[in-house]
Amino acid sequence: METERPDLGAMVMRLGRRLIAMEEPILARHGVTMWAYVVLTGLRDSPTRTQAALAQSIGADKTRLIPILDDLQKRGLIEREPDPADRRARLLGLTAAGTELHRAIQAEIRVAEAGLLKDVDGDAFVAALRALS
Amino acid sequence: METERPDLGAMVMRLGRRLIAMEEPILARHGVTMWAYVVLTGLRDSPTRTQAALAQSIGADKTRLIPILDDLQKRGLIEREPDPADRRARLLGLTAAGTELHRAIQAEIRVAEAGLLKDVDGDAFVAALRALS
């Protein structure tokens, strides 16, 4: 039997805001926005794609991606070159610098997450969250 | 030891989007927006307040509240009358109809939530989520 509680949605949203507040200083210290970090993560997980496919995989609009990719490319964090086989498409991937930046940021985020999870059964929570998300 | 997994923030955001997608048809069927439902919930949890206090408690701007309150009042779901002791303030509360509408919506949401949680240890997940949020 379950006691009175807030809606799942309300709790998840509050936790989401808390996590963003936690991550934002880390991202800022490394000079990337949340979306830029999401892009780096997306490219690390699946390095070669068209921009449209990347946009869909991270849940963003393809037009929103463009200034983000422009910036990441200018800073040497991603590669972005026309596909020789179909010059309409752009092959995307992390550079060594991009890979390292992502690794560094994610490492800090993991430390912060561990601090948050230490009061609960973290493994069980993460397992359930993975199944639900 | 923890296996490779997405960031907590990414998973929580995905779950949040999933929950919103789940709730939206329920809310639409009852003719209320997400914010209107949040307002009803806020007033049920703590019936009497100023609009500014309500806004803060639900994490909204006070100016955003106004058209929502206008609509809820016009539909007879909330009471909103000047405080006799300080006529600048508006005393807010649910009407019987508002209480019943909120109850009906929340009941449907709980059913939908149960469907979602049936594949995981729901009680443990909710307990951890409460603690974290």
Added chain:
DNA sequence: TATTGTTATACTCTATAACTATA
């Protein structure tokens, strides 16, 4: 003609600033 990426535009959401009325 269809598709990828891009640019230009419009729309939605949200917050800021200015105003009215009470105190």
Added chain:
DNA sequence: TATAGTTATAGAGTATAACAATA
């Protein structure tokens, strides 16, 4: 003068529509 609520305005974020290059 200070505060609650309201209205008007501006800003950020996002999506839609039009365009250029390639297939």
